[in-house]
Amino acid sequence: MGQIITAGRLLLARPGLALMAANAPHGGVASGLANLALFGHGQSNAAYANDQDGALLAMAQAIATYLDAAGTPAGVSNSASDVSGAGVYAGVAGYGSFLTYGGDTAAAASAAAYGADGTAMLGMIAALAPAARAATLAGILYWGETDSALTAFSGNGGLGYADKPVYKAALLNDIGQIRAAFGKSAAAMPFGVFGPPYGTPTGAAMVREAWVELAADPANNLVWAVPQTYDSITRGNNWNAATGVETLGLPNPGHRDAADNVAFYRRGALAMARAILASNGLAASLLPAALGAGTGPRIVAATLSGARVVLTIQHDGGTDLLVPAFAPPNGADAPLPAQGVGFSVMDGGSVTAPGTMIRAVACTRLDATHLQLTLASAPTNQASACRLFYPWPDEMWADQPLTEIGRGCAVTDNFGQIAVPADYDLNQLLGAGWRMNMPLGSPVSMTGSGASANARFGIALSPA
Structure with missing residues (x-):
């Protein structure tokens, strides 16, 4: 029997599944690794993805195939590691968290002990068979919901945008306790987060x-x-495969549809395979460099001229840009991707005090590394005071169809279509759709490096 769990506006039904396993074909060059396992951690979306949709296991199968890992790949998670409504470090009544809240300081977050949820998770890890704890292991965090929503309540005890150091400290604290429970050092157990x-x-x-x-x-x-997850639909909604349009069905607010969850985890498999190689002291060359890092194409520059923006794209494993060609919806002149769905420019302002958001109305491929956007109007501020987003996440609750991008409507590369060595072609080894075209990631610009890195959501425009 499954159990029903409620938290705030979230409703979740899930089985009490602790360990899932399935065979995976062997590909790649033998890494010598064995007994690959992924530990899944998060809240209700993670519970759906990991414990109902088979997404965590799908990632484990893909990684094991890339690395030609011996043994049976497994995904390890259940209601102790995926707790509905529980963020990392909450400070608002009614919102749970794994760590016990002790104040909006990084020092407090770093020192915070686990509460009931975290303690239960440690108990679940301790109860695993010794072989499971000793497996070639990586952690998967599919998370961020409550931690993202709490900023709406800043001033009422929740974390605000300025509390990013607090959130970072809490996340490292949580990851550190999980690693310790498995008897793994930071170097030996990578974590993937999205x-x-x-x-x-x-x-x-x-x-x-x-x-x-x-x-x-x-x-x-x-x-x-997985730097892009906005090309998805709300769980239970309807999706038209001909037009790419999402409409209300039996929506499950705040949760992603099962097919999208599986797609996300498959996307992240190559990046995690590379992280596992490094964490086990193995050469990166065991995975061909031509496959890329596994995180997909990214926007590296955006130039503004009037109402037109030209984007420069840096490819990862792909070689070309694709603007998906759905049928025009509802008599429109162009399909959603060609209308530039998801792209927008903030005209002045900042993340904490947003300026006017100007949406794109057209997106055209110029060549293999450039796109041209046409905005609904020209920004009034100079280019350097404007930022491009893909997308700007302007909905707190996903109880209406997402308008940011939507399933299948993202601009992608051609990674799923290009020739790769047969031993690394998941489409041949696991089936169609396992090695897919990768969407443009949500742009985050960064200065500095290492512990001094400073990231900003979006990317600043330059004059043409």
Whole structure:
């Protein structure tokens, strides 16, 4: 029997599943690794993805195939590691957290002990068989919902945008306790982190900036494994495969649809395979450099001229840009991707005090590394005072169809279509759709490096 769990506006039904395993074909060049396991951790979206949708296991299968790892890959998670409504470090009544809140300081967050949720998770880890605890292991954090939403309550005890150091300290504390429970050092157990579309704009920006900054410091052994999750739909909604349009079905507010959860985890498999190689002292060359880092293409520059923006794209494993060609919806002149869905420019202002948001109305591929956007109007501020977002997360609750991007409507590379060595082609080894085109990531610009990294959500425009 499953159990029903409620927290705030979240409703979740899930089985009490502790360990999932399945065989995976062997590919790649033998890494010598064995008994690959992924530990899943988060709140209700993670519970759906890990414990109902099979997403965590799908990632484990893909990683094991990339690395030709011996043994049976497994995903380890249950209601102790994925707790509905529980963030990392909450300070608002009615919102749970794994760590016991002790004040809005990094020092307090670093020293915070686990409360009931965290203690239960440690008990679950301790109860695993010794072989499971000794496995080739990585942690997967599909998370950020409550931590993103709490910024809406800043001043009422929750974390605000300025509390990014507090959130970072709490996340490192949580990860450190999990590693210790498994008897793993930071160097030996990498963590991949990514999150569903959720929260206030400032909250979503804060957690993503924090992930980028933490990933910039090698000592943390953390990777932002899936930089784009807004190309998805609300759980239970309807999706038209011909037009790419989402409409209300039986929506499950705040949660991603099962097909999207699986897609996210498959996307993150290559990045995590590389992290596992490094954490086990193995050469990066065991995975061909031509596959890329596994995080997909990213926007590295945006130039503004009137109402037009030209984006420069840096490819990862792909070689070209694709603007998906759905049928025009509802008599529109162009499909959603060609209308520039998801792209917007903030005309002045900042994440904490947003300026006017100007949405794109057209997106055109110029060549393999450039896109041209047409905005609904020209910004009034100079280019350097404007920022590009993909997307700007302007909904706190996903109880209406997301308008930011939507399933299948992101601009992607062609990674799922290009030729790769047969031993690394998941489409041949595991089936169609396992090695997919990668969407443009949500841009986060960064200055500095290591522990001094400073990230900002979005990317500043330059004059043409």
